[in-house]
Amino acid sequence: MKSLFAALAAATALMGTQALAQEDPVKIALLHGLSGSPLEAYSKQTHAGFQLGLEYATEGTLEVKGRKIELIIKDTQFKPDVARALLAEAYGDDDALIAVGDTSSGVAMALLPVAEEYEKILLVEPAVADSLTGPDSNRFVFKTSRNSSMDMQAQALALQPNEKLYVATLAQDYAFGRDGIAAFKSALDGTGANVVAEEYVPQQTTDFTATIERLFNALRDKDGRKVIFMNVAGIDAMTPLAAADPGRYGIELSSGGNILPALVAYKQVPGMEGAMYYYYEAPKNPVNDWLVEHHKERYGTPPDFFTAGGMASAMAIVTALEKAETWDTETLIATMEGMTFDTPKGPMTFRPEDHQALQSMYHFKIKVEDGVDWAVPEFVREIKADEMNIPLGRNNQQ
Known part of the structure; x- marks a missing residue:
């Protein structure tokens, strides 16, 4: 009888521990550069959007399955x-269940x-480079941000390429810039378009004089349509290029x-065309309407x-936590693979x-509006x- 009581006591204690565990917050870590680079503005926007996303997805409770969400910044x-x-x-x-980051690829x-x-x-989120889901990645990594191939295939479609299109590219000399141009060239394959020059500048460059002359x-x-395509982040290459008057050469x-x-x-x-990931007036859906209003x-x-x-x-995280029967990593991976979620x-x-x-x-096409x-x-x-046609990254068996 004593052994039965002991077993019951142990089971009760275990249930109590499990109940307490269920009441513990679910911890999510946000790891982004918040200092030391012009890209910190991107990080701060990401964090603001993440907070709003939690509010929307949890209907203001900031809870999933009765557990509070705790952010670790x-x-x-x-x-x-x-x-x-x-x-x-x-x-x-910190025992974070899931981490989100980084801004720099x-x-x-x-x-x-x-x-x-x-x-x-x-x-x-929000880093872009294709390599983040490529051969050097692994099965624990998911990516909500678009990748360089999406940027560049959309850009190619916006330029409507053919054999009369001649393009010179300008990018920064790091993963984002080089992955982007590689993806852009791949997107133009088979269209007849010609990439005649590639220029890569230091990540924080301010002097474009020699680069512009080469472009x-x-x-x-x-003899055809001539375009300089810029793939940069955190620097202004548009102003020096526009000031150099490329139109005098029909560029x-x-x-x-x-x-x-x-x-x-x-x-x-004005009139410049390209492709974009997001502008608040472009998507037409209830989630974006809510985001615009509340922001x-x-x-x-x-x-x-x-x-x-x-x-x-x-x-994406809230959807996965709601759908997964348990929150161990393997169950979350199985839940998230092929998962569709609103954004x-x-x-x-x-x-x-x-x-x-x-x-x-x-x-998009650029226009200037008064006010x-x-x-x-x-x-x-x-x-x-x-x-x-987004190239496949790593194999999910890795």
């Missing part, structure tokens, strides 16, 4: 070694092996979308480029093979995921 300072240490701390000491690459070592999920020389004598400028402060420089190029109420401005991505990542851009789906979220992009501080990327059309 860490500043990677845009340094790979700092980021690795902080992710290990988040998974180990180079820093995010440094996080991939840490997620594998701790066997916990890393959700990449102009590569294009000026070509057009083109670039992807950007955050609202950066779009001020786009006022110099304006809270911050006095419309949501920006990376705000939408932050919201998407939060909605301000409409539904996204994690591709099972490499965990990249497939999503729409938007063709608007930035150039408006006017919506031309939605470029849906199935229009883009």
Whole structure:
């Protein structure tokens, strides 16, 4: 009888411990560079969007299955070694269930092996490089941010390439820039278009004089449509290029979308066409309507480029936690592979093979509106995921 009572007591104690565990908060770590780079504005938008996404997805409770969501904020300072240490701390000491990061593709690459070592999920947002879901990635990594191939295939579609198109490219010399141009060239394969020059500049460059001269020389004598395509982040290449008057050689400028402060420089190029990830007036759906309304109420401005991505990542996490029967890593991975979830851009789906979220992009044309501080990327059309042949990254058996 004593042994029975002892067993019952042990079972009761275990149930009590499990009940307490269920009441513990679910911890999510946000690891982004919040200091040390012009890209910190992207991180802050991501965090604002993540908070709004949690509110929307949980109907204001900030709870999933009765457990409060606790955010752990860490500043990677845009340094790979700092980021690795902080992710290990988040998974180990802080017991974070899921981590989200980073802003820089180079820093995010440094996080991939840490997620594998701790066997916990890393959700990449907003870093873009294709390599983040490529051969060097692993099965613990998911990605809500678009990738360079999406940017570039949409960009190629917006340029309507043929054998009369001659393009020179300008990008920064790091993972985002080089992956982007490689993806752009791949997107142009088979169209007849000609890439006649590639220029890579330091990540924080301010002097474009020699670079612009080389770009102009590569294009000026070509017989056809001539375009300089810029793939940069955190620097203004538009102003020096526009000031150099490429039109005197019949050269057009083109670039992807950007955050609202950066779009001020786009006022110099009305009529410019390109492809973008997000502008608050482009998507037409209830989630985006809610985001625009509540962001304006809270911050006095419309949501920006990376705000939408932050919201998407939060909605993906809440959807996974709601759907998963248990929250161990293997069950979460099985739940998230092939999972479709709502976002301000409409539904996204994690591709099972490499965990990249497939999503729409938007063709735009720049116009200048009175009373608007930035150039408006006017919506031309939605470029849906199935229009883009996004290369497969790693195999999901890795």
